[in-house]
Amino acid sequence: MMETFDVIIVGAGPNGLLCGAYLAKAGLKVLLLEKRHEIGGGLITEEVTVPNFLHDTHAIYMAMIDYAPAIKDLQLADNIKWISPEPVMSMHFSDGRVLSIYPDYERTSKSLAQFSAKDAKAYLEIGPRFAELMDKFLAPATYKPPIPTFETVIKMESHEIGREITEYSGRTPKDIVFSLFESEQARALFLYAACMWGLDPEIEGVSYLVPLLINRASQYRLTIGGAHRLAHWMYKAIYKAGGRAWTSQRIKRIIMEDGKATGVELIDGEILKSKIVVSSVDPYQTFFKYVGEQHLEPDFVTRLNDYEWESSSHFVYHMALNEAPQFKHSEKYPDLYKTFIHVVGFDTAQELLDHWKNVKEGELHQTGFNCCFPSIHDPVVAPKGKHTGLMSQHAPYGIKGGDADSWYREREIHGERCVNVLEKFVPNIRNIMLRHYITTPLDIENKLWDMGKGSIKQGAYLPLQMGYLRPNEYCSQYATPVPGLYMCGASVYPGGLVTLGAGYNAAGRIVEDLGITPWWPKPQIVANAEELGLL
The missing domain is CATH 3.30.519 (Guanine Nucleotide Dissociation Inhibitor; domain 2)
Structure with missing residues (x-):
């Protein structure tokens, strides 16, 4: 007898696991299918x-x-x-000096003072200000689906924090860093911090990430025992809620019936049926390899072909x-x-x-x-x-x-x-x-x-494939133009880097569409940003 599921998730990387955990705990029968011999994706x-x-x-x-809500919701910190570790980041120079970034603003300022008194003083303002931008908008925006660009502009213009972030977005990372610091050493370290994950230093339009990435340079965490522990315990949440993951699975196609995704077929011919399918892999594989261009509208195909790797x-x-x-x-x-x-x-x-x-x-x-x-x-x-x-x-x-x-x-x-x-x-x-x-x-x-x-982020961070346009305007809300098919990977908003954002947001959209009341609370940081009118 053919086994059926409420949800089949293609790919058991960080976002697939996260989405699966929230949906399984919501009472849905969840199956994750992973190509590799082990779950976790990049958590290896x-x-x-x-x-x-x-x-x-x-x-x-x-x-x-x-900031990630899943840490508390899934009791991962237990x-x-x-x-x-402190310092979080240190740049070594050939003259024997070292510039370090600490969680503590005063200690970072003291390190900067070796090179420039002006930079040391400036950081005492920059550090706290970027932390405020994180708390009030950048972090909460990570854990709520994006809204259309025009609506975003209106909201951002209504608050001084929004206006400041918009101003940063219109500049290049290089211009921002060079305007903040005067010494070569500070410029080198903070430009590296801003662009170490592939942000183009010369491109405008996505530099709202610069304050985020400079702030994170003082906050990166190391997972004791290895990054795979995060994948392991997300799967534990799935398993406890009755969900499963099958590894070493190769998918032949997403089954389409009457224009709707209704399951998947494996390369050995096994058919697995479900109410919905969720893909955590990239747009090219999802739509061209698994769905098939014959099931897609021409305008959507055009936008898919616009998507760029890093x-x-x-x-x-x-x-x-x-x-x-x-x-x-x-x-x-x-x-x-x-x-x-x-x-x-x-x-x-x-x-x-x-x-x-x-x-x-x-x-x-x-x-x-x-x-x-x-x-x-x-x-x-x-x-x-x-x-x-x-x-x-x-x-x-x-x-x-x-x-x-x-x-x-x-x-x-x-x-x-x-x-x-x-x-x-x-x-x-x-x-x-x-x-x-x-x-x-x-x-x-x-x-x-x-x-x-x-492409470690499943696609480049470019103005036309970020925010409401990641990976395009058809899929950034996690539902896709293919009925019954959703996306939850790093190619959708907010992107990659194990933010635990895309899988979280996708789960919220899916339970909303299924008429299920979320079992998890709205994050307080999101509620605060909504109260400010920023989200």
């Missing part, structure tokens, strides 16, 4: 170097744990511990270390060893801009990146006395003079370039390295099919 913790060394091989820096991805070099790294300037900066995210290899903002330009052109150079050593903060991920580390660098999907397959030839060569840079700041790195494991942009695409061209 693996032994890829030496046994007993645990590496987060995709997501590691958790940006919105302190079983998962997150820490925010212009850069990440090259990541994971390390198993025989002992602790020794930072070159730790005597002068005692806090350096405790830093969560290190940025090395850039002395000026122009060097950063040159690097990003080279990436767009497909060029590989010996240059900077961010790195971290998780085991310093979380001893669970390595044997006693041993350590883990990683270097993460912006990199092109296709290499100039070749293509994406050129990474098979270039991976070790480029990895050596990165080690050369790190060695200038961590002199013992070669002597303590036991083994390494490399992830290239091509590997990201091959491992996580919904991240085409290594």
